Amino acid sequence: MSKNWWKESARGLPHLVTETPGPVSKKMHANTARYMKGLSEQVTLFPVCFSEGHGIMLKDVDGNRYLDFSSGIYVTSLGHCHPKVSEAIAHWAKKLMNCHDFTTPVKEQLLEKLAAILPGRLTGMQLYSDGTSAVEAGIRAARAITNKQEFLSCFRDFHGKSMAAVSCAQMIRGDVFSYGATRAPGFYMVPRPNPYRPAFAKPDGTIDTDRHIAFYEEFIRESTVGNVAAFVLEPVQGWGGSVFPPDDFFPKLRAFCDRKKILLFSDEVLAGMGRTGEWVTLSHWDTVPDIITFGKSFGNGFPVTAMIVKEEYADSLNKISASSSYGGNPMACAAALASIEVIEEEEILQNVRAVGAVFLRRMEQMKTAHPIIGDVRGKGFLLGIELVKDKRTKEPFNEAGRLVYQKAFRKGLAWIPAGHILRMSPPLIMDEEHAMKGMDLIEEAIAEVEREFGYATVSAGQEE
């Protein structure tokens, strides 16, 4: 199959035939919202209803065609309805849908494939159907491996919405304590390195990773009971705003965990499987975790996730009652296997690295030209633009974030910002032409918002 399978449906994107959201979308959303509660802010701020997706194109019920910069929510990374993935799922949908955790031919193939692409003998595997279940299983696995009970995780990381996963995250949700009266016993949060907003800085203002590590050491000594099983963290903070650690952080954290006999658990549900240009995000820093989770891109839209531990720990999975009703069903295995094969056959990692560099250059230019862009960052197709009221004070500009989101969507860009941080997660098949088209729409929206708030957009070279 040609790797240009998506190009025809991408022609002329975006293409709008009504105002957006259009009249049919508005009516359908209003009907649905009578029943469906708890919608995300992305939906409430832009209540469009989608009916079709192909490659990098999303179509709404009014006939408008959008350029996709969201991949669902980091999920359909090979484009909507990749023919190879859809056919693989359909094949098993007609042949065998579920046989619990008995082996099937397609499961055997998937596990062999995973073992071949992953670094560092990450070979003890179990499959699930959502990210949070994989994270929960990783936490149970860490306890079984170490016979220890406590966990460290990082400020503003996200790991899912089941009970141990929320205990590894910020739990404040307005004034209703739906996330529990307290964090689960033994779960603690520590600052993660954010180069734009360093918790610990050197005298010259740049981030000090040694002081982060020293703080973790002190924290374990003073706040825990010395029974820490694992350090659970995202390799790159996704939901929190595409925040990348400095290059020296993970090698230092790996050495620290080894010294303290703590497992390193990399939750790659969002960042893994190609989004940053590597199968495993920690490979950017030559680091291998003890436990890793995959989701989202793993099945390119079919709900399939994985929790994997190093070979030396694999037997511990026998102690955690690891299987589930849907985990590893034949359709799920087929979707994951086909997705991995597509990444290899269509040289997706190479595309992500090449076009990712173009994205980053463009964002750097935008930062110079726009007074409300405080920071830009990215690796591959995991990208972020942080909006601030003032580059010196770095005060977050939430109102601008919301408006930029709505304006760019109205122009035909389907995407997923979060507050004052514009997050972009385009399908990994995207070429430079469409990547720059999407960035044009975002830059136009930023310039409009700047004018509304009375900022003057400056051209390159004029900045102080």
Ligand SMILES: Cc1ncc(COP(=O)(O)O)c(C=O)c1O
């Ligand atoms: C890093 C990370 N871990 C876990 C999850 C939870 O995945 P799911 O929504 O499939 O339960 C998410 C979801 O966004 C995530 O970003």
